[in-house]
Amino acid sequence: MRSEEAVSKNATTPRETRRYRRLATVALGGVLAALASGCDRFMQQPRCPALDACGGAIPVGDWVLRPGYPSCSEDIYVAPTDTRLVMADLPAARTSPPEPALFDWCDLLVTNGGNMVQAHPPRFYYQDGQIGNASIHYGADGHFSAGLTRTGTYTLDFPAYCMRAFGATDGRPADPQNDPNGPPVSLCKQLEVAVRASGLGEGSYRNTTCDASPADPQGCLCTFDVTETGGPTGTYQMLDSHNLLQLPFTNFPQRVTFCNQGDRLDLTGADGDYLFGLRGLRTMSLTKAPAPQASMASPTADAGQD
Amino acid sequence: MALAVSLAGARAGAEEKVLPSPEAAGPASEPAAEAVPASEPVLASEARPAAAPTELHPAPERPPVYGKRGDWFITPYGYARLDAIEDSTQSFEDGLQPSLIARVGTYGGDHRRSILTAKDSRLGIFVGAPIFRGMRSSAQVEFDFYGLVPTDARRQDSVVFGPVRIRHAFLKLETKFVDVVAGQTHDLFGWGGYFYPGTVAYLGVPAEIYHRNPQLRLEKKIHVGELEIMAAVAAVRPGQRDAGIPDGQAGLKLSYNRWRGAATPGFGRPFLAPISIGLSGVVRSFELPAFRAEPGSQSVKTTGYGVAASALLPILPVQTLDDLRNSLTLTGELSVGTGIADMYTGMDGGSRLPLLPNPSMAAPALQYPADVDPGLVTFDRNFNLATIGWRAVVVGLRYHLPIDAGRVWLSSTYSRVWSDDIKALTPFTSWGAIFTRMEYADGNLGIDLTPAIALGLSFQTLKQTFADVSAPTPVYGQIAGPTLGIPTVPGTGGVAASARNNRAQLSMAFFF
Numbered sequence: 001m002r003s004e005e006a007v008s009k010n011a012t013t014p015r016e017t018r019r020y021r022r023l024a025t026v027a028l029g030g031v032l033a034a035l036a037s038g039c040d041r042f043m044q045q046p047r048c049p050a051l052d053a054c055g056g057a058i059p060v061g062d063w064v065l066r067p068g069y070p071s072c073s074e075d076i077y078v079a080p081t082d083t084r085l086v087m088a089d090l091p092a093a094r095t096s097p098p099e100p101a102l103f104d105w106c107d108l109l110v111t112n113g114g115n116m117v118q119a120h121p122p123r124f125y126y127q128d129g130q131i132g133n134a135s136i137h138y139g140a141d142g143h144f145s146a147g148l149t150r151t152g153t154y155t156l157d158f159p160a161y162c163m164r165a166f167g168a169t170d171g172r173p174a175d176p177q178n179d180p181n182g183p184p185v186s187l188c189k190q191l192e193v194a195v196r197a198s199g200l201g202e203g204s205y206r207n208t209t210c211d212a213s214p215a216d217p218q219g220c221l222c223t224f225d226v227t228e229t230g231g232p233t234g235t236y237q238m239l240d241s242h243n244l245l246q247l248p249f250t251n252f253p254q255r256v257t258f259c260n261q262g263d264r265l266d267l268t269g270a271d272g273d274y275l276f277g278l279r280g281l282r283t284m285s286l287t288k289a290p291a292p293q294a295s296m297a298s299p300t301a302d303a304g305q306d
Numbered sequence: 307m308a309l310a311v312s313l314a315g316a317r318a319g320a321e322e323k324v325l326p327s328p329e330a331a332g333p334a335s336e337p338a339a340e341a342v343p344a345s346e347p348v349l350a351s352e353a354r355p356a357a358a359p360t361e362l363h364p365a366p367e368r369p370p371v372y373g374k375r376g377d378w379f380i381t382p383y384g385y386a387r388l389d390a391i392e393d394s395t396q397s398f399e400d401g402l403q404p405s406l407i408a409r410v411g412t413y414g415g416d417h418r419r420s421i422l423t424a425k426d427s428r429l430g431i432f433v434g435a436p437i438f439r440g441m442r443s444s445a446q447v448e449f450d451f452y453g454l455v456p457t458d459a460r461r462q463d464s465v466v467f468g469p470v471r472i473r474h475a476f477l478k479l480e481t482k483f484v485d486v487v488a489g490q491t492h493d494l495f496g497w498g499g500y501f502y503p504g505t506v507a508y509l510g511v512p513a514e515i516y517h518r519n520p521q522l523r524l525e526k527k528i529h530v531g532e533l534e535i536m537a538a539v540a541a542v543r544p545g546q547r548d549a550g551i552p553d554g555q556a557g558l559k560l561s562y563n564r565w566r567g568a569a570t571p572g573f574g575r576p577f578l579a580p581i582s583i584g585l586s587g588v589v590r591s592f593e594l595p596a597f598r599a600e601p602g603s604q605s606v607k608t609t610g611y612g613v614a615a616s617a618l619l620p621i622l623p624v625q626t627l628d629d630l631r632n633s634l635t636l637t638g639e640l641s642v643g644t645g646i647a648d649m650y651t652g653m654d655g656g657s658r659l660p661l662l663p664n665p666s667m668a669a670p671a672l673q674y675p676a677d678v679d680p681g682l683v684t685f686d687r688n689f690n691l692a693t694i695g696w697r698a699v700v701v702g703l704r705y706h707l708p709i710d711a712g713r714v715w716l717s718s719t720y721s722r723v724w725s726d727d728i729k730a731l732t733p734f735t736s737w738g739a740i741f742t743r744m745e746y747a748d749g750n751l752g753i754d755l756t757p758a759i760a761l762g763l764s765f766q767t768l769k770q771t772f773a774d775v776s777a778p779t780p781v782y783g784q785i786a787g788p789t790l791g792i793p794t795v796p797g798t799g800g801v802a803a804s805a806r807n808n809r810a811q812l813s814m815a816f817f818f
């Protein structure tokens with residue numbers, strides 16, 4: 001308990017009080033100023049800081065990713081599409097839309113005990129696919145084209161329930177359609193054949209392998225390589241000495257800051273815009289494409305992953 | 307207005323709220339009906355009688371339920387408040403929960419938001435009835451302006467209209483044997499109202515047990531010298547209505563009345579509180595339809611629980627609220643539980659029930675008839691019903707500077723909540739939609755401009771760590787050949803993705 005003596009010791013003189021009030025006023029003013037200015041230092045810092053925007057000559061020519069600094073994309077999570085309303089009618093009047101939900105443990109895969117183990121292929125879900133391969137062309141005629149390839153190795157995790165709840169079993173041929181008398185294999189190997197075919201059918205998912213999941217032995221882990229290529233074409237123009245305006249034929253105009261140092265080109269989406277309209281892609285550092293090698297193979301044709 | 311009835315218990319109950327107790331209201335305890343606002347316009351016809359009345363009628367009045375009107379204690383209380391907030395992201399409405407923070411690289415994650423609102427203003431009324439056969443009774447009803455807003459309301463309307471929301475509405479009956487609390491007020495779990503940290507930020511701060519529920523509570527106080535022991539049990543609105551069983555809550559609080567200090571829940575008024583520790587727990591049931599589109603009558607069940615230990619420690623005690631200089635008080639709360647995410651002010655971690663598998667490949671896909679709020683339970687990878695576990699810690703420190711009887715104060719709060727199983731209970735495709743850990747810290751400066759008007763400045767930072775992992779940044783082979791487009795050198799990255807919101811807040815409130 002504080003004694004009366006202690007209380008009197010703590011007594012503040014009018015002069016001290018005035019001093020403290022001044023301090024409080026200054027503190028208040030400082031915070032108000034910070035509130036008003038909304039200091040940028042308190043903003044989240046991007047994973048992909050802007051590259052040099054020194055400008056330079058029009059970057060006419062063919063460019064590929066510079067070794068050591070391929071590209072930079074922000075970590076953006078895009079939830080898979082909810083399948084409960086896709087291509088469906090709107091909810092009837094006076095009925096609520098379905099409540100938000102997490103995605104399907106089975107990742108849309110449907111297995112059963114029919115002739116083919118896979119009744120419906122999985123969604124080849126992957127997140128943060130990085131641009132591992134790029135080929136950018138700026139023509140002297142004012143046209144540009146970009147071939148951007150997301151690459152990486154990803155995993156699909158199918159719980160035991162998804163694999164076995166609807167009748168699929170071990171000990172059947174891996175490919176009953178093409179080799180009905182093949183040796184019996186595990187359920188995961190049956191799935192491997194089907195998922196591999198589905199991935200190749202979609203054109204971008206290769207080298208699928210499926211094995212029993214160490215953490216869930218009745219379930220399956222499938223890994224696959226992504227080589228997903230796309231990119232816009234359109235026209236471009238110099239906005240000023242540091243900025244290009246790209247006008248893709250099938251997208252909105254995009255402003256890009258650049259730094260052309262002859263054999264090196266740095267691109268950054270201006271004012272936080274994504275590069276080439278690719279979600280999350282912020283910067284690319286490019287180098288002149290060596291003409292002979294570039295003509296030997298397209299980015300995806302010689303990936304050599306199968 | 308006579309204050310004939312001393313309602314010690316009822317006042318103690320009121321003390322536990324964020325607002326000042328009716329005691330603290332002091333001279334402003336006139337009934338609302340008798341107070342005429344100074345700025346109230348008076349019509350000329352009302353101000354001056356048109357003519358002398360030919361017959362004198364008594365003023366209309368409502369008779370008391372029993373006893374004399376003057377024996378009833380009736381006082382309004384509350385505050386008018388402005389909050390001016392600057393957020394570094396566009397993630398939150400007014401409070402910092404329960405939304406996920408927008409990530410850097412998204413529009414909301416890269417742009418600020420300004421909030422000015424008076425919706426946290428409050429109005430309450432406290433009523434104490436005359437003692438009847440040795441029983442004391444009282445009631446409290448309190449509102450704020452955070453009522454549900456129609457989904458099609460404009461942004462302006464949702465802020466400016468401020469629909470009324472019930473906060474507290476409960477009665478308290480005190481007898482020789484046991485006290486009864488019936489109605490909606492803070493949960494017994496966490497000993498709501500008593501151990502809250504002093505901060506300008508909205509309560510509950512992240513990771514803090516802060517929840518109100520309709521309940522029927524029995525309390526018993528025992529005094530052993532200066533030691534006060536309070537035990538309570540309560541039947542509370544269930545976490546899942548369709549489980550059919552109310553939640554059970556119980557608590558034990560020990561206080562030593564000779565060691566008291568200033569406690570201030572949130573941006574409220576300080577009250578004298580003894581050093582105390584509280585233990586509390588909750589048990590709840592869940593019963594959901596089996597995880598299929600047409601479950602018939604089949605159900606699955608599980609049980610959630612939570613335990614919490616709370617403490618209020620006046621490190622530098624004070625004896626009176628008139629002089630708070632050098633008052634230093636520590637508050638703390640540790641909690642662990644599963645299926646209790648809603649106790650942390652609507653937190654759900656982003657968790658939802660998963661979509662059903664679609665073996666019939668129906669279009670649109672099958673729907674599961676969920677009947678439980680999100681974040682409490684889910685279906686795991688084996689399609690079993692499972693509760694989601696959380697652990698949390700909150701520590702708060704508040705110090706009144708030796709200025710003007712302690713009218714200037716500093717405070718700081720740190721809190722953290724994390725889950726060890728939410729990731730394992732979430733399909734990997736949705737890992738980016740949940741957080742596994744949330745950390746919060748704030749620093750506050752408060753100044754009482756007058757005994758009734760407080761000004762608060764606060765900086766708050768909140769970080770959420772998501773379940774997904776950022777992409778590694780390998781070096782790719784670009785030159786045509788076997789390494790074309792293939793990661794060749796392990797790079798950096800591969801850490802858990804996260805996002806942070808920083809908030810500056812200025813608040814002013816007039817307490818009455």
